[in-house]
Amino acid sequence: MMTPQEAANCTFTKSMVGGYNMASVDDFLDKLTEDYAALYKENAALKAKLKVLADKTEEYREIEDAMRSTLLTAQRMASSIVSEAEAKREALIADGTGEAKQRLSELQAEVIREEARLDQVRRDVDERIAAEEHRLEVAQGELRLFIQAVRGVCGKQLELLDRLPIRALEVRDETGFYRHRDFQRMKEEHFYPWLRTLVDVCRREGGKGVSGMQLCWDLEQYAPEDIPDTVVTPMGRFRLGELARMVEQGGMEALAGRFFLWNGRTQDARFFRNRALNALWERCYFAPSARSEEDASINAAILDDLERAAKMDPSLPLPRGSYEEVCALAGREPALPQGPELAEEFLPGYRKGLATHALGALRLTLPGSYLYGWERWGSGGAHLWTDGSGPVWRVNTYRAREGDARFTDSLNALNGLEGRTLKGGKLRWGWREIREGRERLYQAVCEVAAGPALFAITATCASPGELGQVAELIGRISVVNNTAQRETVQARQ
Numbered sequence: 449m450m451t452p453q454e455a456a457n458c459t460f461t462k463s464m465v466g467g468y469n470m471a472s473v474d475d476f477l478d479k480l481t482e483d484y485a486a487l488y489k490e491n492a493a494l495k496a497k498l499k500v501l502a503d504k505t506e507e508y509r510e511i512e513d514a515m516r517s518t519l520l521t522a523q524r525m526a527s528s529i530v531s532e533a534e535a536k537r538e539a540l541i542a543d544g545t546g547e548a549k550q551r552l553s554e555l556q557a558e559v560i561r562e563e564a565r566l567d568q569v570r571r572d573v574d575e576r577i578a579a580e581e582h583r584l585e586v587a588q589g590e591l592r593l594f595i596q597a598v599r600g601v602c603g604k605q606l607e608l609l610d611r612l613p614i615r616a617l618e619v620r621d622e623t624g625f626y627r628h629r630d631f632q633r634m635k636e637e638h639f640y641p642w643l644r645t646l647v648d649v650c651r652r653e654g655g656k657g658v659s660g661m662q663l664c665w666d667l668e669q670y671a672p673e674d675i676p677d678t679v680v681t682p683m684g685r686f687r688l689g690e691l692a693r694m695v696e697q698g699g700m701e702a703l704a705g706r707f708f709l710w711n712g713r714t715q716d717a718r719f720f721r722n723r724a725l726n727a728l729w730e731r732c733y734f735a736p737s738a739r740s741e742e743d744a745s746i747n748a749a750i751l752d753d754l755e756r757a758a759k760m761d762p763s764l765p766l767p768r769g770s771y772e773e774v775c776a777l778a779g780r781e782p783a784l785p786q787g788p789e790l791a792e793e794f795l796p797g798y799r800k801g802l803a804t805h806a807l808g809a810l811r812l813t814l815p816g817s818y819l820y821g822w823e824r825w826g827s828g829g830a831h832l833w834t835d836g837s838g839p840v841w842r843v844n845t846y847r848a849r850e851g852d853a854r855f856t857d858s859l860n861a862l863n864g865l866e867g868r869t870l871k872g873g874k875l876r877w878g879w880r881e882i883r884e885g886r887e888r889l890y891q892a893v894c895e896v897a898a899g900p901a902l903f904a905i906t907a908t909c910a911s912p913g914e915l916g917q918v919a920e921l922i923g924r925i926s927v928v929n930n931t932a933q934r935e936t937v938q939a940r941q
Contacts (some may be wrong), residue, residue: 550882553858557904560846560856565828631713640700643707647691650679654688661688669730670805670816672798683707683722684729685794717761721790724753728770728796733817737778739836740819747778758784765790770797806928807831807843809872809898812905813924814841839892839914844904853902855895862893873898873927879915882908892918898927 619626625634646663653661655677662671662680672680679686683706694703704711709722727750737744754771757764765788775782799816818833823842831843846853855876859865862878869875877894890912894905905925907918 549861550880553861556858557856561828561844635704635711639708640704643704644695644700647695647703650688651692654692658688670798670803672803672816673801678794680798681707682726682730683709684725684792684796685798687793690793717757717764720753720757720760721764721766724750724757725767725790725796727753728767728774729798731799732774732797733799733819734773734797735777735817735835742819744778747774750774751778751780755783758787762787764788767796770795802924805831805833807903808845808901809927809929810843810845810896810901810903811926811928812841812843813921839907839909839918842906842908846902846904848900848902851900853897853900855897855902856904859893859895870896870898870925870927872929875922875925877905877922890915892922894922894925896925896927899929 621627623634623638625631625638628634650661657676659674659676660671661678664682665671665680666682672685675685677688679688679691691703691707694706705718706722709726710719712719727746732746732750733739733743735743737747751771751774754766758766762785766784767790768784768787769789771784772782797816801816802813803816803818804811804813805820814833815835815838818835818838818841821832821834823830823832828844833841848854859876859878862880865876865878867874867876873896875894875896877892879890879892882889882891890909892907892909892915894907896903896905905922907921909915909918
């Protein structure tokens with residue numbers, strides 16, 4: 449575009465003929481230059497303003513883009529916050545519902561416990577009376593044997609007693625030992641015939657696959673794991689035919705020396721060996737002494753008895769393998785001198801296998817290593833089994849006021865609920881998650897109905913993997929009716 453200066457400096461060639469008046473042209477150009485200069489300046493000013501407006505427009509566009517991006521980010525954040533809040537709300541609602549259901553189930557169970565408390569107390573009293581009566585009978589029998597043994601040891605004192613001027617003293621002794629004072633004769637006339645009868649029964653039943661045979665076993669304690677064609681005794685497990693072979697090879701005296709805890713008039717090496725064998729078979733949990741005072745006491749007694757027996761008779765066969773095993777559990781250095789091993793088919797330790805516990809009609813099978821205790825709850829409590837690391841088992845018993853017992857509604861809230869029919873009863877069980885403080889636990893809940901009795905069983909686990917073992921043990925639960933219990937007692941008597 450021509451600038452005003454260029455317009456002012458513009459010149460024209462002169463024409464000799466017919467040209468424009470120079471003065472008029474100059475006047476016109478002056479006016480034109482003046483107007484053009486004004487328009488040029490105005491145009492330049494407008495261009496400058498236009499550039500400013502363009503820059504501002506670009507700046508506003510960038511601000512708009514930034515605001516739009518910020519708005520989109522805010523919208524996304526708002527959506528995320530809303531979604532997260534809704535998820536937390538749903539989780540809180542779900543947790544609150546679960547806790548409420550669990551609390552409701554616990555309250556329902558508590559109501560049932562309170563309703564059955566008086567019946568339970570009466571049942572416990574009846575069971576304890578029956579148990580004490582049985583213990584009294586057993587204690588009376590043991591007392592008779594002890595008195596007989598004391599009479600054999602304290603012959604001179606008895607002779608002195610005979611010389612006392614007592615006329616009203618009457619002694620009733622079915623063995624005749626008080627009269628003849630011959631310990632060997634008492635064994636041969638009184639105990640050996642009884643033992644021979646047991647051997648005859650074992651010989652007759654041997655090879656038939658007989659199960660559950662027990663001799664001289666305390667019915668108030670656990671029942672060891674069953675192995676067909678064997679007999680359970682306080683002194684160990686034997687093949688039925690093995691007892692007969694002992695008699696054939698060494699006579700009745702050899703069997704008595706292995707079968708009876710105390711077969712002599714004095715506490716000799718065989719007595720201490722047999723007492724240790726009884727503890728190994730019947731009482732020892734084969735658990736570290738550090739686990740409980742009971743474990744420490746049993747382990748120490750076994751080791752002391754075996755070491756004393758070895759000192760009294762180094763030639764006496766001893767369960768040396770079991771001795772070294774218990775030494776390791778007790779943290780004690782082996783101290784037995786060299787000597788023969790008591791070689792038998794079955795190694796000591798009923799509690800190394802499963803043990804079946806009787807609670808009324810209920811039969812609950814658990815690992816033999818579990819310690820038993822009574823867990824007190826206010827005026828009531830529960831039977832408790834634990835080994836310090838695995839599932840903790842609890843059992844409560846209730847009795848219906850009228851008719852047969854029924855399952856509680858709280859079972860319906862459990863996971864994996866299932867049931868089965870038992871001979872003489874029925875069973876239902878499932879599992880649930882519980883919390884003790886901040887710890888999450890997994891609890892199997894089982895109810896067994898047997899006539900008017902209802903048994904509530906729980907097994908609390910630290911991990912869900914332990915529920916498989918619990919399920920296997922629940923599968924072993926059984927019930928025994930009163931008729932079967934009476935037949936069992938009569939057979940064992």
